[in-house]
Amino acid sequence: MAARAQRRRGRTDLDRNRLVRRRSGAHRVGLAHQAPRLPSSGLERQPAGARTPQRAQPRHECEGAARVRGGRRHRLSDCSVGEEVVVKVDFLIVGAGPVGLLIAVLLGRDGWRVTVVERWPTRYPMPRACTIDHEALRILQSAGVMAEHSELFEPSRGERGGYQIRNGEGELLRAINWNRAAESGWANTNGFYQPDLEAVLESMASALPTVDVRRGWSATAVAQDVGTVTLTVARTGNEAHEETLVGSWLIGSDGANSAVRDLVGIDSVDSGFEADWLVVDYEPLDDREWQAFVTQYCDPEQPATAVNSGPGRRRFEFMRRADVTVDDLGRAETAWQLMAPWNVTPDNARLERHAVYTFRGRWANEWRRGRVLLAGDAAHLMPPFLGQGLCSGFRDASSLAWRLSLIESGSAGPALLDSYGSERSTHVREIIEAAIEIGRLVCELDPHKAAERDVALRSERNDPLLTPVEPPQPRLGEPSLTRSGDAWAGRLSVQARVEADGVTGLFDDVQGGRWQLVTLEADPSAAVPPDLARWFRSIGGTISSVSADGLLRDADGAYRTWFENHGCSVVLSRPDFYIYGTGLAADVVPLLESLRGALTSSLVPAQEGALS
Numbered sequence: 001m002a003a004r005a006q007r008r009r010g011r012t013d014l015d016r017n018r019l020v021r022r023r024s025g026a027h028r029v030g031l032a033h034q035a036p037r038l039p040s041s042g043l044e045r046q047p048a049g050a051r052t053p054q055r056a057q058p059r060h061e062c063e064g065a066a067r068v069r070g071g072r073r074h075r076l077s078d079c080s081v082g083e084e085v086v087v088k089v090d091f092l093i094v095g096a097g098p099v100g101l102l103i104a105v106l107l108g109r110d111g112w113r114v115t116v117v118e119r120w121p122t123r124y125p126m127p128r129a130c131t132i133d134h135e136a137l138r139i140l141q142s143a144g145v146m147a148e149h150s151e152l153f154e155p156s157r158g159e160r161g162g163y164q165i166r167n168g169e170g171e172l173l174r175a176i177n178w179n180r181a182a183e184s185g186w187a188n189t190n191g192f193y194q195p196d197l198e199a200v201l202e203s204m205a206s207a208l209p210t211v212d213v214r215r216g217w218s219a220t221a222v223a224q225d226v227g228t229v230t231l232t233v234a235r236t237g238n239e240a241h242e243e244t245l246v247g248s249w250l251i252g253s254d255g256a257n258s259a260v261r262d263l264v265g266i267d268s269v270d271s272g273f274e275a276d277w278l279v280v281d282y283e284p285l286d287d288r289e290w291q292a293f294v295t296q297y298c299d300p301e302q303p304a305t306a307v308n309s310g311p312g313r314r315r316f317e318f319m320r321r322a323d324v325t326v327d328d329l330g331r332a333e334t335a336w337q338l339m340a341p342w343n344v345t346p347d348n349a350r351l352e353r354h355a356v357y358t359f360r361g362r363w364a365n366e367w368r369r370g371r372v373l374l375a376g377d378a379a380h381l382m383p384p385f386l387g388q389g390l391c392s393g394f395r396d397a398s399s400l401a402w403r404l405s406l407i408e409s410g411s412a413g414p415a416l417l418d419s420y421g422s423e424r425s426t427h428v429r430e431i432i433e434a435a436i437e438i439g440r441l442v443c444e445l446d447p448h449k450a451a452e453r454d455v456a457l458r459s460e461r462n463d464p465l466l467t468p469v470e471p472p473q474p475r476l477g478e479p480s481l482t483r484s485g486d487a488w489a490g491r492l493s494v495q496a497r498v499e500a501d502g503v504t505g506l507f508d509d510v511q512g513g514r515w516q517l518v519t520l521e522a523d524p525s526a527a528v529p530p531d532l533a534r535w536f537r538s539i540g541g542t543i544s545s546v547s548a549d550g551l552l553r554d555a556d557g558a559y560r561t562w563f564e565n566h567g568c569s570v571v572l573s574r575p576d577f578y579i580y581g582t583g584l585a586a587d588v589v590p591l592l593e594s595l596r597g598a599l600t601s602s603l604v605p606a607q608e609g610a611l612s
């Protein structure tokens with residue numbers, strides 16, 4: 001695939017993807033748009049003050065003209081004397097938040113030329129997300145993050161599974177097992193510090209020779225034709241200074257107030273759920289052990305959340321009551337007053353930040369307009385009661401990156417993107433609804449309704465048949481790029497430890513493969529016709545057999561258990577770790593043929609989404 005991609009990139013070098021850099025006052029392409037002045041999340045009512053535009057970073061006109069990778073020269077841009085600069089770009093990404101940066105790393109590692117445009121000159125220094133799940137960590141593993149930076153993540157621990165819902169009297173109403181090992185090979189839930197993760201992602205993106213992260217530029221206009229997207233950007237703080245970028249695809253990962261979403265005219269649907277919450281991050285100065293990793297205090301007097309927010313950090317969140325103004329809630333004194341009942345005081349804690357956010361549930365009603373795609377908060381917002389906003393954004397990144405890579409390398413057609421929105425929107429809406437459901441439990445201010453809620457939760461708690469596992473793990477929505485009629489298709493696949501040649505580790509590190517065909521015990525390779533095996537390898541597929549004592553040893557017996565629980569002995573997983581299809585030994589060839597058919601049929605033209 002790499003050689004073909006390189007050939008194709010070489011061809012397109014000659015005939016498309018031009019970046020024309022103009023001086024201020026030059027022509028504007030497409031719809032003009034003033035970038036919003038709000039903080040990126042759009043939720044923070046009281047920003048920490050670090051978002052004001054800072055010094056403009058000087059940038060040499062010809063920076064990044066050519067860089068060397070592994071001995072090959074990739075021309076990122078060609079400088080000419082005078083006003084025009086022609087630049088080669090495969091992908092434009094608007095927004096260098098965690099989702100945009102992850103997409104840049106995933107595409108850049110494949111050698112694609114990526115330009116990321118970010119309106120702020122420096123990174124947002126404050127955390128929003130503070131917990132991350134196993135699936136998101138496997139995605140970060142695929143981007144190369146976990147090999148060097150697994151210490152950023154602290155697995156959930158604490159009593160009763162780590163996630164507790166308690167009422168105003170402190171009675172435990174529901175306990176959820178977040179402490180378990182999970183099917184992606186990583187701890188089910190982990191605390192982390194978002195600015196540290198963003199710093200790692202940005203340094204990885206910037207270190208890639210084909211990725212250019214351009215800070216201090218705001219997207220202001222988008223136009224597209226059948227083959228390209230044209231993006232106008234303006235210097236933050238000097239809007240009269242504009243440039244025009246051209247790429248094959250544009251990804252809008254520009255947060256809740258997405259300019260890209262507005263520019264291409266995609267509407268959002270609002271769930272109607274909305275509540276203001278004070279978010280307080282602090283560094284404990286004592287070494288107190290907290291009973292739970294996350295506790296939701298469903299106290300109608302003062303709903304609150306306490307959470308382990310990564311190594312050496314804690315967070316409290318407090319809902320705004322009707323008799324408190326946003327301004328009052330946002331004061332430091334209020335934060336200390338609200339934390340006092342837990343004996344968190346200036347003597348034993350250092351306040352890192354306090355800010356009021358509006359928690360709401362919302363989703364874009366389209367994820368693609370022609371060559372423009374949405375990802376992350378630009379596509380969906382949810383209240384953070386399940387810690388799933390960023391995790392969902394990382395799922396978008398993974399789902400998008402493999403599709404775009406296959407399309408640009410010529411192994412699939414743009415029609416493959418039709419299933420991006422249908423798969424992701426159904427999946428994320430189920431999670432948004434679950435987060436809102438927990439939110440309604442926690443945010444209840446009416447004491448009578450709160451008492452009724454407690455009765456209902458007590459009876460659920462005492463029902464041995466009910467063991468809540470949250471957040472939910474929905475199936476991908478339809479239409480999806482999966483084998484139809486398969487009960488497990490579209491569900492999350494498994495990663496566990498294997499051993500080969502004396503090396504024991506997680507499957508993706510030891511055996512690897514983007515598309516992974518894994519069988520239990522019997523090696524299926526001989527049954528696969530050579531042309532099919534060659535094609536599968538060309539898209540990054542691997543065929544492996546795990547067994548109790550073979551060449552690829554099922555180190556903990558987890559694969560055997562998984563196959564037994566799923567009633568199959570073969571699984572074909574996609575690069576975003578969702579199951580394409582399952583079966584028995586005889587299904588190996590039909591599964592691969594079915595995948596080849598699906599990707600090949602996407603090459604048939606005339607199925608592109610409508611242009612804006």
Ligand SMILES: Cc1cc2nc3c(=O)[nH]c(=O)nc-3n(C[C@H](O)[C@H](O)[C@H](O)COP(=O)(O)OP(=O)(O)OC[C@H]3O[C@@H](n4cnc5c(N)ncnc54)[C@H](O)[C@@H]3O)c2cc1C
Nearest residue numbers: 095097099119129130131219254255376377387389390391
């Ligand atoms: C209080 C709180 C707690 C949370 N807790 C969790 C949690 O525990 N777990 C979890 O998974 N999620 C959590 N989330 C959600 C998570 O923080 C977000 O989903 C995630 O940060 C979104 O990342 P993003 O990259 O999509 O958007 P952002 O991080 O918002 O990045 C968007 C970027 O685009 C840039 N941008 C915007 N407009 C333009 C423009 N016109 N031109 C150029 N650049 C532009 C912005 O400056 C910004 O840098 C929480 C959110 C909040 C508010």
